[in-house]
Each structure stands twice: as C-alpha cells, then as structure tokens.
Amino acid sequence: MFARVSTYHPGPDSTGAPSDDTVNRVLELPGCLGIYYLSGKDNKSLSITLWEDADALAGSEQAAGKIRAETSAEQHMQILGVEEFEVLTRHLKD
Numbered sequence: 001m002f003a004r005v006s007t008y009h010p011g012p013d014s015t016g017a018p019s020d021d022t023v024n025r026v027l028e029l030p031g032c033l034g035i036y037y038l039s040g041k042d043n044k045s046l047s048i049t050l051w052e053d054a055d056a057l058a059g060s061e062q063a064a065g066k067i068r069a070e071t072s073a074e075q076h077m078q079i080l081g082v083e084e085f086e087v088l089t090r091h092l093k094d
Contacts, residue, residue: 031056
C-alpha cells in the first residue's frame with residue numbers, strides 16, 4: 001500500500017474540510033483505498049490518500065493533482081506540499 005500526503009494552509013474563510021464531491025472524486029480514482037483529512041494547529045491541514053500499489057499511486061498523480069488544485073482554489077487554501085510514501089504497517093482498532 002502507498003500514501004500521498006498533501007499539506008495545506010486554509011484561508012481565513014475556509015475550514016479545510018473537503019466537500020462530499022471532492023471525497024467522491026478521489027475515491028472513484030482507480031486503486032484508491034481511502035482518504036483522510038486532518039485539521040491541525042497553526043492553521044494547517046493534511047489530506048492522506050491510500051493506494052493499493054505503486055502503479056495506482058503513479059497512475060492517479062495527474063487526476064489527483066487536478067482535484068487538489070480545483071479544491072484548493074474553491075476553498076481558498078494554499079498547497080504547501082505533496083509527498084508520497086510506502087505504507088509499511090497498518091493497524092486500526094475496531
């Protein structure tokens with residue numbers, strides 16, 4: 001499994017929360033396993049998307065970039081960075 005982590009700085013009139021449309025567009029991309037949006041201190045937010053393999057991660061790059069750019073413009077957020085990672089372990093409690 002692989003992850004793409006995008007860091008944002010929401011504008012003063014933005015909560016940083018994605019719209020249902022944004023979430024659905026990401027989840028419809030081939031190989032997408034899930035998405036998390038996080039809001040943190042210092043007016044910073046993160047999105048974490050999970051991908052079934054390296055090919056799905058690479059194949060989603062252009063479409064995900066378009067969604068990221070459109071959503072950021074709509075919500076007045078600045079994109080601070082985008083990084084990709086291999087997920088080495090995964091555990092969620094029920």
